[in-house]
Amino acid sequence: MLTIAIQNKGRLNEDTVSLMADAGISASASHRKLISDAKGFPLHVLYLRDDDIPQAVAMGVADIGIVGLNEVLEKEQDVDVRMKLGFGACRLSLAVPKGVDYPGVKWFEGKRVATSYPVILRNYFNENNIHAFVHEIAGSVEVAPAVGMADAIFDIVSSGGTLIQNGLCEEETVINSEAVLIANPHLDEEKEREIGKLMFRFKSILESRGMKYLLMNLPKEKVEEAVRLLPGMKSPTVLPLADEDWVSLHVVVHEDVLWEKIEKLKEIGAADILVLALENIIR
Ligand SMILES: Nc1ncnc2c1ncn2[C@@H]1O[C@H](COP(=O)(O)OP(=O)(O)OP(=O)(O)O)[C@@H](O)[C@H]1O
Numbered sequence: 001m002l003t004i005a006i007q008n009k010g011r012l013n014e015d016t017v018s019l020m021a022d023a024g025i026s027a028s029a030s031h032r033k034l035i036s037d038a039k040g041f042p043l044h045v046l047y048l049r050d051d052d053i054p055q056a057v058a059m060g061v062a063d064i065g066i067v068g069l070n071e072v073l074e075k076e077q078d079v080d081v082r083m084k085l086g087f088g089a090c091r092l093s094l095a096v097p098k099g100v101d102y103p104g105v106k107w108f109e110g111k112r113v114a115t116s117y118p119v120i121l122r123n124y125f126n127e128n129n130i131h132a133f134v135h136e137i138a139g140s141v142e143v144a145p146a147v148g149m150a151d152a153i154f155d156i157v158s159s160g161g162t163l164i165q166n167g168l169c170e171e172e173t174v175i176n177s178e179a180v181l182i183a184n185p186h187l188d189e190e191k192e193r194e195i196g197k198l199m200f201r202f203k204s205i206l207e208s209r210g211m212k213y214l215l216m217n218l219p220k221e222k223v224e225e226a227v228r229l230l231p232g233m234k235s236p237t238v239l240p241l242a243d244e245d246w247v248s249l250h251v252v253v254h255e256d257v258l259w260e261k262i263e264k265l266k267e268i269g270a271a272d273i274l275v276l277a278l279e280n281i282i283r
């Protein structure tokens with residue numbers, strides 16, 4: 001049976017548990033339980049601090065894990081990144097106090113930079129031939145310049161709100177991150193088959209997110225025009241109605257373009273348009 005390591009609490013826990021739930025796998029969301037068996041898929045679930053997940057997977061304590069790409073790159077453990085999971089999006093950036101006249105990355109030469117990601121930062125400075133002092137701290141990195149502990153910081157940025165609150169200005173994005181599925185690189189065939197099944201479920205879920213199922217009635221002579229407006233998964237489904245001059249048209253569209261498509265369809269005579277949530281796309 002496969003063992004998966006997930007974050008026990010914190011920012012990735014909820015999205016991880018809900019991705020698994022959407023894939024028909026119920027893991028306990030309890031913060032106290034450290035290991036449990038999932039329902040809906042043969043899986044042991046190990047609840048860990050996110051920092052420990054890459055190592056647990058590299059050691060084989062867990063076969064797979066869900067963790068931010070930032071932690072995978074920081075820990076430099078021997079694990080394969082198998083797929084991106086579409087949540088936990090953030091970036092690791094260098095930021096300097098507002099008001100600094102920033103000429104480019106060479107500004108960091110000789111400076112003290114506070115971070116919880118010393119490995120990624122040192123690699124970046126080495127690649128850019130910068131000699132700087134990397135000052136590792138566990139948290140509240142953004143206050144370091146204000147209290148005189150550092151000249152700049154390197155930390156996670158998402159909305160940018162924390163930087164603004166602390167009078168800092170983002171200057172260099174070093175990596176973009178999101179939650180990923182990682183795996184031990186030396187698993188047997190049976191475990192790989194199980195991982196394949198799990199990834200198939202996750203991919204179906206991710207593909208269907210943001211998609212809507214659209215049904216409408218349309219004058220028959222407008223079908224070709226509607227098909228041109230609606231590049232669906234293959235082509236729209238067209239079903240006859242009792243009234244032979246009309247058809248029922250079904251199509252899957254992304255919510256980003258939903259209203260734009262609806263407006264165009266109405267213009268060519270579509271009526272009784274229904275928009276339904278789409279749970280899953282199995283290809
Ligand atoms: N503001 C944010 N927006 C989006 N994603 C974030 C943000 N902050 C962190 N993340 C992502 O979520 C992951 C977990 O963040 P969290 O703050 O829960 O970590 P932590 O405090 O180190 O947790 P743990 O107790 O498990 O060690 C980060 O490694 C990163 O990938």
Ligand SMILES: O=P(O)(O)OC[C@H]1O[C@H](OP(=O)(O)OP(=O)(O)O)[C@H](O)[C@@H]1O
Binds near residue numbers: 159
């Ligand atoms: O750009 P923003 O949207 O403001 O997010 C960035 C902040 O989020 C994270 O901290 P978190 O809130 O998880 O607190 P922590 O430092 O205690 O982990 C991260 O360490 C940044 O400080």
Ligand SMILES: [Mg+2]
Binds near residue numbers: 049050051
């Ligand atoms: Mg952590």
